[in-house]
Amino acid sequence: MAAVDYLERIPNNVNLKADRRLLRALEEWHPKFLDWWTEMGPLGFQAREVYLRTAISVDAKGWAQFGYLRMPEYRWGIFLAEPEPGRAINFGDHQGQPAWQEVPGEHRGTLRRLIVTQGDTEPASVEQQRHLGRTCPSLYDLRNLFQVNVEEGRHLWAMVYLLDAYFGRDGREESEALLQRRSGDRDKPRILGAFNEPTPDWLSFYMFTYFTDRDGKYQLAALAESGFDPLSRTCRFMLTEEAHHMFVGETGIGRIVQRTCELMREHKTDDVRTFDGIDLRTLQRYLNFHYSVSLDLFGSEISTNAANFYTMGLKGRFEETKKDDDHRLKEATYVVTTLDGDRVVTREESALTTLNERLRDDYIADCARGVARWNESIKRHGIDVELTLPHRGFRRAIGSFAEVRVSPDGRIVSEAEWDARKHEWLPTEDDKAFVQNLMRPVVEGGKFANWIAPPARGINGQPIDFEYVRLA
Ligand SMILES: [Fe+2]
Numbered sequence: 001m002a003a004v005d006y007l008e009r010i011p012n013n014v015n016l017k018a019d020r021r022l023l024r025a026l027e028e029w030h031p032k033f034l035d036w037w038t039e040m041g042p043l044g045f046q047a048r049e050v051y052l053r054t055a056i057s058v059d060a061k062g063w064a065q066f067g068y069l070r071m072p073e074y075r076w077g078i079f080l081a082e083p084e085p086g087r088a089i090n091f092g093d094h095q096g097q098p099a100w101q102e103v104p105g106e107h108r109g110t111l112r113r114l115i116v117t118q119g120d121t122e123p124a125s126v127e128q129q130r131h132l133g134r135t136c137p138s139l140y141d142l143r144n145l146f147q148v149n150v151e152e153g154r155h156l157w158a159m160v161y162l163l164d165a166y167f168g169r170d171g172r173e174e175s176e177a178l179l180q181r182r183s184g185d186r187d188k189p190r191i192l193g194a195f196n197e198p199t200p201d202w203l204s205f206y207m208f209t210y211f212t213d214r215d216g217k218y219q220l221a222a223l224a225e226s227g228f229d230p231l232s233r234t235c236r237f238m239l240t241e242e243a244h245h246m247f248v249g250e251t252g253i254g255r256i257v258q259r260t261c262e263l264m265r266e267h268k269t270d271d272v273r274t275f276d277g278i279d280l281r282t283l284q285r286y287l288n289f290h291y292s293v294s295l296d297l298f299g300s301e302i303s304t305n306a307a308n309f310y311t312m313g314l315k316g317r318f319e320e321t322k323k324d325d326d327h328r329l330k331e332a333t334y335v336v337t338t339l340d341g342d343r344v345v346t347r348e349e350s351a352l353t354t355l356n357e358r359l360r361d362d363y364i365a366d367c368a369r370g371v372a373r374w375n376e377s378i379k380r381h382g383i384d385v386e387l388t389l390p391h392r393g394f395r396r397a398i399g400s401f402a403e404v405r406v407s408p409d410g411r412i413v414s415e416a417e418w419d420a421r422k423h424e425w426l427p428t429e430d431d432k433a434f435v436q437n438l439m440r441p442v443v444e445g446g447k448f449a450n451w452i453a454p455p456a457r458g459i460n461g462q463p464i465d466f467e468y469v470r471l472a
């Protein structure tokens with residue numbers, strides 16, 4: 001296990017001080033990052049002490065150290081998972097060759113694009129979430145928001161390290177551009193659609209961390225298989241941080257579900273809005289929205305880009321090395337759900353061009369596990385309602401389903417039916433206004449907003465009423 005060198009201005013386990021050129025590039029970028037953090041990071045609270053965890057080693061189990069610090073003093077740094085001695089490229093045309101320690105010349109442009117696209121999502125989510133602090137449902141939740149924010153900031157550092165260390169001048173230009181795009185900006189938006197959607201309230205935040213950070217998990221897992229070893233090691237360490245973001249989402253929604261059920265039982269009604277709770281139908285509509293936006297992030301069902309990334313050895317499948325096949329897939333097929341005229345059909349296609357869909361399938365199965373846990377909780381309250389994942393074709397903007405209207409239960413519907421029923425399926429203006437109206441800050445130690453239950457336990461063994469953020 002490699003300890004992180006905190007004596008350096010930029011904590012790292014890549015022996016930065018031995019590489020003057022890289023160190024200079026990062027030292028030039030550092031103040032620009034801090035300017036971006038001040039301008040686009042969390043609004044307010046920057047001078048407050050927050051109980052945050054920081055990486056102190058890259059060992060998957062024991063890397064976190066908890067303590068109070070102000071967010072601008074967070075030790076953003078460069079941490080790579082330990083190298084695997086003798087690691088080879090495990091798939092594609094270069095299968096069996098030693099993993100690349102330098103960028104392979106012929107794949108340079110493609111690799112840079114993959115890194116930039118991943119990197120762009122990291123600051124984007126910080127920008128999307130920057131207003132949430134002022135309406136936090138508790139200090140516990142406020143702290144979790146800031147933990148996610150500083151770690152997304154570190155994920156940006158991780159990608160900028162790769163760009164600066166391995167892509168020379170173009171890499172430095174891309175590093176600058178990552179600080180210049182803005183989520184939702186008309187002229188210089190973030191690269192991917194979901195990262196330009198606002199996150200206006202805490203319900204959206206939990207949905208985002210459940211569904212959209214989980215897309216991040218699958219993209220990082222696929223890049224962690226990369227034949228370009230520095231990318232693989234970088235992504236492997238990022239995944240350890242990502243787990244907490246999804247935990248925040250899953251338990252956040254779980255706690256809302258719990259509170260809603262309590263209010264339903266207490267007042268013997270489905271309509272808990274009167275009692276400042278979020279009704280299950282509204283939860284379902286938010287779920288439908290965030291799930292469909294996140295499904296689009298995987299790209300089209302049929303994609304020659306995806307095939308090329310794989311064949312080139314740049315981006316693998318989820319758990320590539322655990323799969324028992326030839327890892328070249330030239331002859332293999334994969335069954336995808338797609339459209340045939342106005343019918344939803346399944347069809348066997350080349351395994352290579354359908355790699356996006358395969359990753360989406362892994363993601364969908366993972367999403368379903370959390371939904372099942374929320375449903376267990378609803379059932380335990382004796383309530384006969386289930387939350388469901390809508391059909392994969394529902395409200396898609398990318399891929400074959402983008403051409404049609406699909407209902408949550410997977411029927412192709414007319415424009416007229418869609419218009420008549422979309423208010424049942426997607427958050428309405430009224431839903432958004434209602435949820436927004438519930439967003440009133442609760443900052444008293446151990447207190448929680450009425451629409452969300454307290455967590456089962458605190459962070460790092462601390463009590464629930466711990467002072468997670470020092471407001472005075
Ligand atoms: Fe991230």
Ligand SMILES: [Fe+2]
Pocket residue numbers: 152213216242245
């Ligand atoms: Fe994340």
